Amino acid sequence: MSDNETNENEFSSDDCNNGICQCGLFELLPPEIWLNLFGYMSAEFIAEKLSLVCKPLRRFIVSSQSYWKYRYEQRVRAPYRAIATTNRTWLNVCDKLERMGHEWQQCAEQHQNILSISGVHIGPIINTLLLEDGYTCITGSRDSSICCLDLRQLVRPEETKVTNIYDSPYVSKRAHDQQQRWIWSLDHEANIISSTSSNSEIRLWDLNKDMCEISRIKLQATFAMTHRLRDSLLYAGIYNGHMHVYDTRINNTDNNNSRVHIERVTPRGYIHALEVQDDYILVMHKPSTLCIYDRRTWKKIENVQMAANDYGLTVIGGSDNNLITVYRDEFRRWHAL
Incomplete structure (x- = not known):
């Protein structure tokens, strides 16, 4: 809840007596219906x-809290998610996300839905990350560079002015190495940015x-087409059908001894x-198969065979209520674990 939330002691005893609703509104509907109704209201309201x-x-x-976490995770994919703490509940996190989304919507309407990042890369952008602060964006491109944007x-394209050494008014930091070739995927944990590239390397920045x-x-x-960074462990999906897990707390400049697990997926x-x-x-x-593993034991729980034409499946989401969401273009499918 927001900082100016009302303390429970401020409720009048005329409205409630020993936790029993005197107005009868709460008891009027079962909890499942209330949760469904919440879906039509903003977290702020x-x-x-x-x-x-x-x-x-x-x-x-x-x-x-499980509802608010599920509601938050429906809107935010894993690489971009915040974490609830003792001082910030999932309701707080969800409320902040929706407020930020409203602000971005107003910004887009004000600028007529035209936003320019010209001059950032000379090649196509393959992957992007939007960090938790809501304005720091990391982009990876086929031009072998990774840029940090503010x-x-x-601004609108006609207002764009080159104002820094990176030939773009938005770039605050850049990592560029021609040896990387294409940047395939990006992820982050705290201040650590991870990237995989077509020259068979995974780098930490x-x-x-x-x-x-x-x-x-x-x-x-071989090379990693996708990866995730979680709890200092880097999970890399390899082109040869294997999944490698590395401990990023070990410096990997000279050797690969940080690899802690290899799983042959397909x-x-x-x-x-x-x-x-x-x-x-x-x-x-490939071919159109979703594999589900127990993270602690590496036991394969289930193989889910998708439709034969689902070659565009690239994004997966999950939640605490044992439901996972698979996205394909504008379509979504849910599977119960």
Whole structure:
């Protein structure tokens, strides 16, 4: 809830008596219906208006943390997610996300939905990351470069002026190495940016030190099309159908001894999508197959065969209620674990 949230002690005893709703509104509907109704309201309205109706309804709103986490994860893919803490609940996180989304919508309408990042790369952008602050964007391109952009500087194309050494008013930091060739995928954890490239390398960069390279991992005769960085472990989906796990706390400049696990996912197709959840690892590989692993034991839980024409499946999402979402273009499918 926001900083100016109302304390429970401020509720009048005339409205509630020993936790029993006197107005009868909360008991009028079962909890499942209330959660469904929440889907038609903004988190801000629920937290600052609806929660003031009565204590039982307020307690229900605050205690439904699994709902707020699921609601947040429906809108935000794994690489970009924030984390709830003792001082910030999932309701707080969801409320902040929706407020930020509203601000971006207003910004887009103000600029007539035309935003320019001309001059950032000379080649096509393959991958992007939007960090939790809402305005720092990391882009990876076929021109072998990784750029850190400040989206607060975005303007209409006719207002664009080159103002820094990177030939772009938005680029604050850049990592460029012709040996990287194409940048295939990006991820981050705190200030650490990770990238995979078509020259069979995985590199780690320090965002707080002008994108200074920390370490690199050299793969043998293959490359990683996708990867995820979670809890200092880097999960790489390899083109040969294997999944490698590396400990990024070990410097990999001279050797590959940080590899802690190799899993052969498929003998006849490459891995092109990967997500790491609290309990599960979700892997999508050709031909149109979703593999679900137990993250702790590496036991394969299930193979889900997708439709034969699902070659555009590139994004996977998950949640605590044992539902996973697979995205293909504008379509979504849900699978229960």
